[in-house]
Amino acid sequence: MSDARTSPYDALLLLSFGGPEGPEDVVPFLENVTRGRGIPRERLAEVGQHYFLFGGVSPINAQNRELLAALRADLAGQGLDLPVYWGNRNWAPYLVDTLRELAADGRRRVLVLATSAYANYSGCRQYRENLAAALTRLREEGAPGAAELRLDKLRNFYNHPGFVEPMIDNTLAALAELPEGVRDGARLAFTTHSIPNALADTSGAPDDPARGMPGGAYVAQHLETARLVAEAVAKETGVAGREWELVYQSRSGSPQTPWLEPDICDHLESQATAGAPAVVMVPIGFVSDHMEVVYDLDTQAAEKAAELGLPVSRARTVGADPRFAAAVRDLVLERAASARGERPARCALGALGPSHDVCPADCCPAFRNPLPAAAGADWTD
Ligand SMILES: CC1=C(CCC(=O)O)c2cc3nc(cc4[nH]c(cc5[nH]c(cc1n2)c(C)c5CCC(=O)O)c(CCC(=O)O)c4C)C(CCC(=O)O)=C3C
Numbered sequence: 001m002s003d004a005r006t007s008p009y010d011a012l013l014l015l016s017f018g019g020p021e022g023p024e025d026v027v028p029f030l031e032n033v034t035r036g037r038g039i040p041r042e043r044l045a046e047v048g049q050h051y052f053l054f055g056g057v058s059p060i061n062a063q064n065r066e067l068l069a070a071l072r073a074d075l076a077g078q079g080l081d082l083p084v085y086w087g088n089r090n091w092a093p094y095l096v097d098t099l100r101e102l103a104a105d106g107r108r109r110v111l112v113l114a115t116s117a118y119a120n121y122s123g124c125r126q127y128r129e130n131l132a133a134a135l136t137r138l139r140e141e142g143a144p145g146a147a148e149l150r151l152d153k154l155r156n157f158y159n160h161p162g163f164v165e166p167m168i169d170n171t172l173a174a175l176a177e178l179p180e181g182v183r184d185g186a187r188l189a190f191t192t193h194s195i196p197n198a199l200a201d202t203s204g205a206p207d208d209p210a211r212g213m214p215g216g217a218y219v220a221q222h223l224e225t226a227r228l229v230a231e232a233v234a235k236e237t238g239v240a241g242r243e244w245e246l247v248y249q250s251r252s253g254s255p256q257t258p259w260l261e262p263d264i265c266d267h268l269e270s271q272a273t274a275g276a277p278a279v280v281m282v283p284i285g286f287v288s289d290h291m292e293v294v295y296d297l298d299t300q301a302a303e304k305a306a307e308l309g310l311p312v313s314r315a316r317t318v319g320a321d322p323r324f325a326a327a328v329r330d331l332v333l334e335r336a337a338s339a340r341g342e343r344p345a346r347c348a349l350g351a352l353g354p355s356h357d358v359c360p361a362d363c364c365p366a367f368r369n370p371l372p373a374a375a376g377a378d379w380t381d
């Protein structure tokens, strides 16, 4: 039942982080996330509290269900008969179970959409390590069809218009929520997940011009998305020269290890000191309004801003925006055409160009304990 337009692929897999769905899930979820990663116990207890504040439920699974529905609706709207599956790294539905089901359903060539737009170990290679571990386990189990499963990962999509354009609209909407008197002077704080400097500096492909520079491809790509959004916002609002900056959130790990800075809360403080009339927080680093957004920004950073007397608002992430679903379909059709030996147009805004389809060896390396990673040049099936 495969469609010529998506051939040779016969399924799409949405691969995400996963999150707890009740108070009893919180501790086992955090154990899954942090196994072998050297996160201090105090940090874990603190992060557990963030989840308990929300009844032990992360919004991320509901958001992935919505995205799944949007992807299915978009594909169906184009008459494309491509089944979409969903599996997670850290919580049910677990990736290994989804792959088992997918193989049993007779799917053989699968495209993977990881819910992370940028090059970096956690958002790219670690998902490929998860794919390798799941495949290896299924093959050891002798799961039907697992030996023939072939997985390819869709390219990083941070500069795809279907990701950037909803962020532009959402930033305009967040500006409109501010009191009129501070709107034109409001500054934009683009936020993303902080990561250790060592992981940022080596992010991207070995031949990426940003690789090895401070922040690597991770920071270079975020600066590009931020610039694209800031420029479009200037055009739409008629306010030129609005100040913007890329800042970080959700730092964990040991305080001795350097992570990307400044933190959003420190940034709000320096903005208040500098006399900024207001700040719009724009979480370009994330695909949905999950816990890092609703706690770290809407709760923690918003409290900080209130203390400082600084008006803030927060832009929504792309979530299940139909333009994002259409972008995923575009990436699927593009990759399928490439796999058939055609040379499709590869849509990307800005100056950096479309990301590579196949991660080369040593792309976004882990800084310790390297593991096999599927769906890249360093995986042989
Ligand atoms: C780059 C990046 C993204 C964005 C790209 C992507 O989306 O993949 C991301 C997303 C997410 N991170 C999430 C949650 C957590 N991340 C943690 C820890 C860590 N994240 C890291 C990086 C990233 N993380 C890193 C370098 C660590 C240190 C430990 C390690 O080296 O792995 C911890 C442990 C406790 C803590 O210390 O915070 C938790 C609970 C959730 C789910 C939210 C929800 O439940 O709604 C999501 C979407």
Ligand SMILES: [Fe+2]
Pocket: 193
């Ligand atoms: Fe994280």
